[in-house]
Amino acid sequence: MEHKQIIAKDVDTGLRLDKYLTEQLVPFSRSRIQMLFAKGAITVNGKLGKANYKVKNDDVIEVMIEDEQEANAQPEAMDLDIVYEDEDVIVINKPKGMVVHPSPGNEAHTLVNGLLYHCKDLSGINGVLRPGIVHRIDKDTSGLLVAAKNDRAHQLLAEQLKDKTMNRRYYALxxxxxxxxxxxxxxxxxxxEKDRxxxxxTAHNSKPAITHFQVIERFAQHTLLECRLETGRTHQIRVHLQYIKFPIxxxxxxxxxKTEMSGGQLLHAHQLTFVHPTSQASMTFEAPLPPQFASVLDELRKREG
Incomplete structure (x- = not known):
């Protein structure tokens, strides 16, 4: 564990703490700094630091940095469900239970490990632990995501995420x-704030999040929804559906x-649409429901048939 102390000097009025630390902790990426905030590893004058805090001269900023396990992600042979691949992009149907990229406690057996073995080369924009990763889906969520094989493709796909032209649709029971x-x-x-x-x-230190939903099928005590992400916040569909009292x-x-269902988390990224970074063609990919998800739906239909 490394401890860094920074005493703010000659700070521009109104400079946000996250931006200030991006300048001070070179070569840390902004995403890594955000991760430090999320872990509660940053304090200002002895109090928990917030990303949007406005830094003042003589503030004492302390940062606790875990020892680098950021050893390069290692290639690992695995059976990937490849839906599409060319020299720029690769579309994967990720199984439930697979972590997308290495992190402390999950250094191996991730999608990135498998991609490195299969592709040999991926974009380097997101660093050594997340090469090629343009967007993520949770460990317990199955379905489609696209990875970039070069920086140009990564940048163009990331722009589509930012301007909301990449279309991502999920099934959720x-x-x-x-x-x-x-x-x-x-x-x-x-x-x-109660559980980091x-x-x-929340209205506190949050970002806009928009999820559209459509009912696909109703059961006696459950509903199958199709959800379309307009934004891509962490756990967005799961949080939004819990918020409106229809948890997944x-x-x-x-x-x-407690639930009588045994299919695990029933959330599946079934459709992905994006514009190819080189051909500029609109491409749509679909992944069928995984067997566990489909069997739960079949059981519900039998009960009510």
Whole structure:
């Protein structure tokens, strides 16, 4: 564990703490600094630091940095479900239970390890632990994501995420019977102040988050939804559906503690649309429901058939 102390000097009025630290902790990326905030590893004058805090001259900023396990992610042979691949991009159907990229405690057996073995080369924009990763899906969520093989492709795909032209659709089985055929959840998401491992709908230190949903099928006590992400906040669909009192079946973090269903977290990224960075063609990919998810739906239909 490394301890850094920075005493702010000659600070521009109104400079945010996250931006200030990006300048002070070269070559740390902004995403890594945000991770330090999320872990509560940054304090200002002895108090927990917030990313949007306005730095003042003579502030004492302390940063606790875990020892670098950021040894380069190692290539690892694994059976990847490759939906599409060319010299710029690779689209993967990720199984439930697979972590997307290495992190402390999950250094191996991640999607990145498998991609490095298969592709040999990936974009370097996100550093040595997240090469090629343009967007993520949670460990317990199955389905589609696209990775970039070079920096140019990565930048163009990231721009589509930013301007909301990359279309990502998910199937979610939720507790409760949704009364509306479709709707939009527009509620900002930020770190849960009571539990730093969770996200929550909150007005404090949050970012805008928008999820659109459409009812696909109703059951006696459950509803199958298709959700479309307009923004891409951490755990967004899971948090939003919990917020409106329709939590995802099997969600270990935001769902109900007791449930009779046995399919695990029933959230699946089934459709992905983006513009190819070189050909400029619009490309749409689909991934069928995984067997566990499909079997739960079949069981619900049999009960009510």
């Amino acid at each position: 939720v507790h409760g019977v949704m009364p509306h055929d479709h709707g939009t959840i527009d509620a900002p998401i930020g770190r849960d 491992q969770k996200m929550a709908v 079946v099997g969600d270990p973090k935001y769902g109900r503690r």
